[in-house]
Amino acid sequence: MYGSTDPSIPARSLVTALHAAAVGVAAWFLFAGTDTVAAWFGTSLPHADPMRRYLLITLSVVYFVRFLVTTFVTLKRRMAVTEAVTVGCWVIVIHATMAFTGGVDDASVGVLTWAGVVLYVLGSCINTGAELQRMRWKARPENRGRLYTEGLFRYTMHPNYLGDVTLFTGFALVTGSPWALVIPAIMAAMFVFVNIPMLDRYLAERYGDAFTRYASRTAKLIPFVY
Template identity: 30%
Template sequence: MTSVWTTVAPVVAPAAEAAGFDGGAFGRTLLLTALAVVVVLAVTFAVALRVGKQAVIDVTWGLGFVAIALTAFVTSGGHGDGLRRWLALVLTALWGLRLAGHIFSRSRGKGEDPRYEAMLERADGNPNAYAVLHIYLPQGLIMWFVSLPVQIAMFVEGGIGWVLWLGVVVWAVGFFFESVGDLQLTRFRNDPANKGTVLDTGLWRYTRHPNYFGDASVWTGLFLVAASAWPGVLTILSPAVMVWNLYGGTGKKLLEKDIGDRRPDYADYVRRTSGFFPWPPKPADPSVERD
């Protein structure tokens, strides 16, 4: 992790220092946030062993970002702009705590997630060691890398203008789509009458993944908050990784394959509903039989 900053620092240091950015203090924060990730995942792994399922890491996903933001906020004292620092902390905490609470509520009382079961079945040797290398390590690295805009937002100075407020608006849109989309899906699943059917009302009428679109928007908004002052714009790859993961990685693509195999009428829903960005739906196919 330190190699990332070691590579970038010589390039950005002169301009950053001119803008009042303390590269040395930021580098120390990078190390401490990496340590925070290790601690959070170590506790998560211990809990996973105790309860007998690795799916607890899904709850930790949101909490890990909160731990990073809080660590960066504390270690950046005396640097950056107060407004931006508080925005980065509060917006990250609201997103992470809501997501953790939602996943905890959804998974409480259930067994291991089928995704992790399938992964652990491929383990050669100790399944716990396999989980550390193939579940915890990748998620920890992604968590730390995606959070770079939040970390650097604690140190950058100036630029309290329209880009920062645009970031807050984009974050708010994302938070709305993610939280409302999750709430609508929970209510739909809790109604026995909907068993075997596809949710195509509310936000799910305009996008097949309002929660994933919301997640992508949240991190794009946080990037804009950081990018409103130099050198925050250099963290552009962080939201790009998050958006790619949600759209083409383990998010949308993997989920739709699983649903499509189980629900024949999902194909028509795919045909008439935007895959990611909200958009008015196409007319339903009258030839498709529905329950």
Template identity: 30%
Template sequence: MLGTLVTVVVASLATAAVAMVATALVARRLGKIAVVDITWGLLFVAIGWVAYLAGTMSVRSLVLAVLVSVWGGRLAWHIRRRALGAGEDPRYAKMLSAVPEEQRFGYAVRKVFLVQGLAAWFVSLPLQVAASTDAAFGWVGFVGVLVWLVGMVFEGVGDAQLAAFKRDPANKGTVMDRGLWAWTRHPNYFGDSAVWWGLFLVAAEAWPGVLTILSPVVMTYFLAFATGAKLLESEMAKRPGYREYMARTSMFFPLPPKRRRTPAGS
């Protein structure tokens, strides 16, 4: 088992390195660092299948490869469609604005491509560890698939509801607070987190998959506090009506919305 695990881990790390080098070269040619966001989802797909082929090719590993392919493929397609015709992502533009132009690519390699490649490799450890075992697939694995499905529903439905909201000219200048967005201010980020907790549960059923618990913890931390919801809300809070939305709606985990306050005397 140990030899198989080492093979899978090394193959997965090599996959992340090749993908990020290729993405960095494409980004340099296009002059757009944001292409890395498309690679992000597809990298997990690649690692899932590399781990499966380099490992025991068990049912568990196959299930994980399929689940992560559905998630990563949908995410990459969504980001690509959203980014078509758009310029550089404001996050990366702000990051590079203080760096001399001739040093920006090297800076992006260190701070974006290297970091995201290592992060994807670490977060995908449940897929890698599960690929080194051949234990039977049981009820804990099915619970993991159910949690993954809940995450996919929140992520996909949340993105679709927001897209429909933005297409309606009547909503310009207002805050999206309907559907899943009435229960959590970030249904897509919550969905991402649930997906990875589900994948972890599938892996954790077979020892030593439970030891990879830091992978979904790290993913959830980044989605909720580091580069996800908190970072986005630092800008969103400046928009009219958003602070009121924050006061009545859960930030991350879905909860029933609080009632809107009625002005006194009305």
């Protein structure tokens, strides 16, 4: 997976379609489907504050647009169909969780909601900004085969993962439901125990001593913490 480049158009198209469907379902529930879903279970559900609904669908759409940039612009490695299905299903879970927990919170938006928006914007900037910094650096011929340790990567080895955890923590806060925090918690656990160790092994094999020196002076995920 790491180190191989390929357009992988079928896989990228599949994961994009699944993501688009997830955003569509979220929009339907937030603005038209709450009563329908409640009827399926023979119950009633409150309707979220209109501002909360607009914020939630905006965050979903922004994430989808950023996902398109990552999938078709910054992500150069091969993507298998199995990965596309896995990522697509996870994205569906994310959007469903945010829409279904936030879509039934009829409390007015408050300070915590706007704090969530700030975290979402900050995390998005960290994630996409780091990827664009690295992409521009690697595009220069003199940097071919070298390890990128500049920009945001100077402070954390995996700023894209840090950005994801930050933005989805913010997304969860916007829902107004503590249950939505399960999403960034699962994400952080997967990064710490699966993705980071796997990627670090690959980087150590590819860059050798350069990576060892980099890893010895740089936090893995959260600067000054881990």
